[in-house]
Amino acid sequence: MKQTITFYIVFFLSFLSVPISLMAETYPEVLFENSVLPSSYSGSKIQYQGDSWIKNLRGNLPVSDSIFFTPNNALSLNYISSAQGYWQADVFYPENYQASRNGVLILKLYVQSETTIDELPAFQIIQADSVMSQPMLLKDYLSNFKEDTWLSIEVPLNRIQGISNDHEIVAIRFLQQGADNKEHQLYIDQIEILPSRTPMNKLTSAAVIQNVIPFEKHVDISWRLPLTPSIRYIKIYRSENNKDFRPIAIRPIFATKYSDIVSEVGKTYYYKITWLDFQYRESPYSSVKETKTKLLSNEELLNMVQQANVEYFVDGSEFNSGMQQFKRSHGNAIVSSKLTGVGIMALISGVNQKMILRSVLVDRLSKISDFLTSAESIHGAFPALMDGRTGKGVFPNPHNPVIDLDGTSYLIQGLIVVKQYLNPKDATEAAIINKLTSIINAVEWKEFMKPETPFLFTNWSVDTNFEEATPLLGREALSAYLIAWASPAYNIPFNDSISITKNLSEETYYGLPLTIGAIDDSLDTLLTAFAVFDPRDKHDKTANYYKELQNLILIQYRRSLEEGSLPAGLGSNLIVDSLGWVNPSSIVSTYPLNPGFALRNLVEVYRNYPTLFWSEYGFRTINIKENKLSLNTQGIRFGTEAIMIENGKTNLIWKLFSQDQDIRRIVDALFDADSNGIN
Incomplete structure (x- = not known):
């Protein structure tokens, strides 16, 4: 126990003094670029036995923030190879990658220790289904070996024996070669698989820095990128005296800005950038921009978070369809139904707060409505993912199209809300309203009810029908049922909230009653579900929904204080779940339910732990036990956060959803003592 507490103290305090790269998004062909978090890289795994050894932090490779090829860190390979032992270190792709043969x-390799070329490790390629290449020697691909300098190793895949063209690459493994019983220190950076031919033209024009916007604990740097195919990265430099500039980050070309975490408020900083080509040669520097951080009020901090959230959805627009990209990367046209629905409502909040122009929203909706009108659907419902260029669904099994009714319900929620927001007296907006109405009314909700049950089912397929489908249950599904009950043409039989609620029983946890659900219910999921449905003054014969949500927030907070992983005095307003996850976005999203608690959390996290939690688009979710990020649903969290902040300020999204006549009819009946008045 003592070791665990010591680790958390060191881990948390390290964020207060160590500047880190907050970049998580990169090119799919890049296996390692930078560790988002300091100390160690969670995308690695080591093993050793016998007299051999490799340095690790909780089974992961350490990272160096002082020696790196691209800022802000590199992998550290510190090992001893013995004849009576063995070691290996795997570095994983964030997602499996299908490489061209x-x-x-x-x-990039840096040798710091007294190491001969024969003492370098071997490597092999790990592919899906446990396919492994033959071990290859690093030394065979080094023609000019030197210590204390960065060396480039280039290995054509067609020279690696044992690689299968039919399997995706999972990882690269570095492994023991030789048995010299010496301690070696290497650094490895920028691991990637590139085409055999890449643009070779040197970048002769100076980079263009566009804006440098100061906040309290960070500065946003943006640029104007030319249409030059030779540019691969943007490299950012910072100085405190306008003389000594040091590199602080690189960003891929699909990124539009970088958030630089700084240590002092009221201090002047200077920035410049360069372009990097595929050979990592730099363009001439941009001009220098000067800025000064400033103290922000609580209201300004709240606006800062909301604007960052909104910009995620502005920057993540897929060019062809206007839908929200599932994952941001260069040339990625895969879009998400659920993210698009949440994103539409986040963009409405941005327009209402004058963070973006109304024309940005309207132009986006014009594309979305055209896309959805012709996109692949079954019974009016959409797949979870689609190709933004063609409208075709993207499925794990291309021979088994699966409908994501949960994602469709969030998409329809967004369309219902924005339909109320648009102006029917404006010709352009009126045309969009008509298209959205057709899309909303086309969902045949009845087709997704399993016979002889009152439940809607998601993951439904024409081929497998309900065999692999799962029911939508719990409070988080309430909005989906509201829409399905309210559908003008394809509504499902009305039932009260008890029929869709799981774990119905009144229990007391940490001094507070909880009637519906359990204390382990995801706060994220519940808040997303209540982004459109106003729980205030809403109660039925089982529960007061507003009070239930307030109690759940406080129950999880009290449990975190009593059972959480953080040492006393660190993060008193944070909620740490039983698995070690800290999710500031979900706490800020409670703003309309418990504004004081939400603001205290926002202020504490941003001012005390910005290097840990803050990114270009808002707060990240971190596992403090495993030193890793949660990225799969981060976009949903950003959207929910923007929406709920707006609901706390103006109730706008709640109001718009309730203005729909069919929705209002169902809500009035559902939360009436006599719920039999549905026609």
């Missing part, structure tokens, strides 16, 4: 594995 003509690709080239490239990595």
